[in-house]
Amino acid sequence: MALVKYNNNSISAVTSAAAIPSGAMTHIKTLTASSSSTLSFVDGSSDVVLDSTYPIYKFVLVSLHPASDGDLQFQCSIDSGSNYNVAMTTVYPYANHSESGSYSGVTYFSDGDQANGTSFQRIGKIGNDNDQATSGEMFLFSPSSTTFVKHFISRVSESHPSEYIQDNLVSGYFNTTSAINAVQFKMASGNIDAGKIKLYGIKNS
Amino acid sequence: MSIVKLNNRGVKDATAFGSITGLGSMTFIKKLTASSSATLSFVDGSSSVVLDNTYKEYVFTFNNIHPQTDNTSPTVGFRDGGTDYDAVKTTTAFRAQHNEADSDAALQYNGGDDLAQSTGFQKLSTVCGNDNDQCYSGTMHLFNPSSTTFVKHFIIKGNVTDTSNYSVNDYQAGYINTTTAIDGVQFKMSSGNIDSGDICLYGIN
Numbered sequence: 001m002a003l004v005k006y007n008n009n010s011i012s013a014v015t016s017a018a019a020i021p022s023g024a025m026t027h028i029k030t031l032t033a034s035s036s037s038t039l040s041f042v043d044g045s046s047d048v049v050l051d052s053t054y055p056i057y058k059f060v061l062v063s064l065h066p067a068s069d070g071d072l073q074f075q076c077s078i079d080s081g082s083n084y085n086v087a088m089t090t091v092y093p094y095a096n097h098s099e100s101g102s103y104s105g106v107t108y109f110s111d112g113d114q115a116n117g118t119s120f121q122r123i124g125k126i127g128n129d130n131d132q133a134t135s136g137e138m139f140l141f142s143p144s145s146t147t148f149v150k151h152f153i154s155r156v157s158e159s160h161p162s163e164y165i166q167d168n169l170v171s172g173y174f175n176t177t178s179a180i181n182a183v184q185f186k187m188a189s190g191n192i193d194a195g196k197i198k199l200y201g202i203k204n205s
Numbered sequence: 206m207s208i209v210k211l212n213n214r215g216v217k218d219a220t221a222f223g224s225i226t227g228l229g230s231m232t233f234i235k236k237l238t239a240s241s242s243a244t245l246s247f248v249d250g251s252s253s254v255v256l257d258n259t260y261k262e263y264v265f266t267f268n269n270i271h272p273q274t275d276n277t278s279p280t281v282g283f284r285d286g287g288t289d290y291d292a293v294k295t296t297t298a299f300r301a302q303h304n305e306a307d308s309d310a311a312l313q314y315n316g317g318d319d320l321a322q323s324t325g326f327q328k329l330s331t332v333c334g335n336d337n338d339q340c341y342s343g344t345m346h347l348f349n350p351s352s353t354t355f356v357k358h359f360i361i362k363g364n365v366t367d368t369s370n371y372s373v374n375d376y377q378a379g380y381i382n383t384t385t386a387i388d389g390v391q392f393k394m395s396s397g398n399i400d401s402g403d404i405c406l407y408g409i410n
Contacts, residue, residue, distance in 0.1 A: 023229010089372040091301035093312040108312035115307030141342035151342040151364040171364045171374040
């Protein structure tokens, strides 16, 4: 009996192979800004999964560039995006260093935190010079829990309008036992001209 | 001669496609779920745990770690050949904190939680509350645990609902000061049990 050898063409219809281990971090959705007022990830909409499927979700911010100098912010929703106003208590330490080398430091930014506030949370500030942008990551833990508060941890490197790097370490918890089912990013004023936000799910089995 | 095309069913038993043996660079290894547990231990070669030179980097995720006892901290210890989790460590610890009442916020080095050549367990966070909705979530990276040449570094970050209703963002890092391979990692509360929560172990290629 002749040996049948398969090539790439012969397996073009294969979309999965059950016994091959897949990675633990699954890409869910990428949103690309194009003069966008908001970028929203809503569970069950546009292929977004943001429920109990994964215990941990990771957002990756890639070269977000604003139309205007200003703050990059995010908030969550417990009503599928009808309202983004979940109470959160947050902390906001950062380190920065100017391009001129004239100053640097690490400090707590008390104007940037919230105490059970329902506003959008600043996670960085971005200049809108052509080459300025911000990138970073944010983890959201167990958004679907109806028992516990929901923790998040972010780290965002910004190119500040005043020509310095700022390393923002914003974290906190959403003080609700309702499930979070949507996350929205936006600038405090003006649009996000360009950049991507990618959502991943991290498996626990 | 007709072309033979394979579908998903045709490759359901495949464990590799040529040089493709897995998809993604983050591989799930093991999940331990607390249920009034005194300890949660990951031991290489036991219960399907891999913690050797298979991966150069391991990531532990902590999801909704809820203590039995108020005012206690999740902690970690490392095993370096014996049965005790008493490998010597030197570590740093700093945190940012902000309370729900908005009356206190700070960034500070946490000298009470660092270790200097100590065999004691390292705290992952400041004290966690045991209200029904309070918990700790975060991650720990452990680098090259099987090295018999170098010390072994680890980096921890997390967010906790403090006993006194603070959001506390904790960062610890350090090295296990041994050239003996680390083959086990154990987590426990500083006092009392871990009532609930998941700890997952991943290998990074």
